[in-house]
Amino acid sequence: MSNLDLRPSPSLCGGNGRTGPVRDVQPGKQVPLGESTVVRRLLPNLGRRMVGAWCFVDHYGPDDIADQPGMQVPPHPHMGLQTVSWLREGEVLHRDSLGSLQTVRPRELGLMTSGRAIAHSEESPYGHGPMLHGAQLWVALPGEHRDTAPHFEHHADLPVITGGRGLSATVILGELAGATSPGTTYSPLVGADLALTDGTDTRLPLDPDFEYAALTISGETEVDGVRLAPGALLYLGCGRTELPLRAHSDSSLMLLGGEPFEEEIVMWWNFVGRSHQDIEEARTAWTDGTRFGAVHGYDGARLLAPELPPGPLKPRGRVR
Template sequence: MSDLEPRPAPHLLGGLGAVAPKPALDLLPGKAVTLGEKMQVRRLLPTLGRRMVGAWAFVDHYGPDDVSGSDGMQVLPHPHTGLETVSWLIEGSVHHRDSLGSDVLFHPGELALMTAGSAISHSEQSPVTHPRLLQGAQLWVALPDGTRDTAPAFEHHATLPGFISDGVTATVLMGSMAGQTSPGTTYSPLVGVDLALEAGADVELPLEPGFEHAVLASSGDSTVEGAPVAHGSMLYLGTGRTTVRVRAERPSRLLLLGGEPFEEQIVMWWNFVGRSGEEVTEAREQWEAGERFGHVDGFEGGERTGAPPMPPVPLRARGRER
C-alpha cells in the first residue's frame, strides 16, 4: 500500500532513544488517513511518541468496510525502496501486481510479502467481483543497512503455521512463536502473529524478552495485560516481557508485532526508506523520470501514482541515538 497523503511528512525513525527499556502499556489510538479518493485507514505507526516497534516502521489498519457498492481498494502503481511490505487480510480479497511480473490474488489467512530492496513498484486492487467486506492491515518492515539494497522479490504463502491454546488460534505471519516459524523471509529478528480469540478466551503467550512488542486490535475489543484495547487501536508493550496475557469477552482479533529494537536511524518519506535526504530525493526523481522502478503490467486503468513534492526543508538523518 502506498502512503497517498498529498504532502507526506518526513519521519526520522529508528535508534534506541524511543525504545522503552522495560515493560510498558502505552495506548496508541491511531490517526485517520484518507488513501486516494475514498479509502480511509487508521495509521498506528509512525505516530507521536512511537516511531517503530522493532523493524516494523509503518502500520495501517482498515475496515471492516462495506465495499459492495464500490471498487474497493484501488491503489495505483507506486514505488518502494529499503523495506518489506507485509499485507494481511481479515476479510476481502486483493489483487497484487508488481514490476517483477508477479500477478497474485490473495485472501484472508494468506501472507503477501514483498521485498522492495533496491527498487520495486506494485499495485493493489480489489478484484472486479469482490466480497462485500474489506478489512486488514498493511505493514512495512525497514531493512537493515546490510540488506536494504537486496534484489526485489515477492512471496505468496497460502498456508501458514500456527497453534491453538485456550480459545486462541494463532497464525504466525513473520518470525517464530511457540515453536512455529513462518516461511516469510525476514532480514532482522522480528515476529508478527495473528491471534483469533474466541468469546471467553484467556491465555498467556510466550514472548522474546529481547524484543519490543505491540498489539493491534484488528477486530473486536480485547484486554491485554489487563488494559482494554479497542478496535483499531494499538497497545505498546515495551521490552523485557517473557509472556503476554490476552483476554476477550467476545470474538476478537489481535495482531502481535515485535522485534529486536532497530538501532539504525532511517529517513522515511512517502514510500521510500533511506539513510539520507539526498537518497530519498534521488529515488523520487527516478520514479518521476520513469527510471529504476520498472513497470507494472496488467494494471487496469494504466495510470500510476505521481510523487508528491518534496518538503521545503532538507531531510536529514541524525545518526544513532541511545
C-alpha cells in the same frame, strides 16, 4: 500499499531507545487511501515511529464494498522496505514491476521485498466479495540488505499455534512460540494474528529481547490489563517473557514485535533511506521513469511523487 499523503512529512526513525515493559496506547489517524478506502494509520504516530523493524501499520475495515470499487491503489514505488499484506475479509490483487500477479486472500501472506527498487499496485479484483478488512504493514530493511534483489512471495499455508484456552495464533512473519513463518525476514521480528474466543484467559510466551505492540482488529481484548477497542495500538516495550490476554467477546488482534531497530533511518512517502540524498535520488528516479520499472495491467495512471519538503531530511532516533 502506498502512503498517498500529498505532503508527507519525514518520519525520523531508528537508533537506540530500549524500554522495559510499558502499557502505552497509541492513537490512530484516519487517512484516505486511493479512491474509496479510509485507513487507520497506527505507525508512525506522534509518539512512536517503530516497533522492532516494523515502521508502518495501516488498519482498514471492515468496510462494505458490495456496490463499491473497493481498494484501488495505483502503481507506486518502494525502496528499502518490505510490504506485508494481511486480510481478514476480502481479497486484493497484487501487481508489480517484476511481472507478479497474485490475488491475496484472508490468512494468506503477501510479502514484497523492495530492496533497491520496485513498483506495485493493489486493487480489489473484479467480482470481489462484499467486505474488505485487513492490515498493511512495512518492515524496514537493515543496511546490509537495502540493495537486495526485489522479489514477491505468496504463502497460503502459515503455521498456527493453538493455546488450548481459546487462543489460536497464525504466525504471519518471523517466529512465535516455536513456530516459524515461511516468509523471508532480514532482522529478528514477529508478526502474528491472534484469534480469541469469548472468555479466553491465557498467557502468550514472548522473547524478552523483543519490543512488542498489539493492534486490536475486532472485538474487545484485554492485553496485560488494558482493555482495547478495535483500531487501537498498545505499545508494550521490552523485557517481557509472556503476555496476559483476556477476551470479553470473540475477538482478534495482531501482535508485532522485534529486536529494537538500532539504525537511524529516514522514511518519506514510500521510501526508507539513510539520508536526504537517498530519498531525493529515489524520488527523481520515479519521476523520470527509471530504476523502479513499470506495472502493467492496472487500469489507471501511476501515482505522482509529492514535492520534497524545503529543508533537508535528517535521520534521527526511533522515538520523539
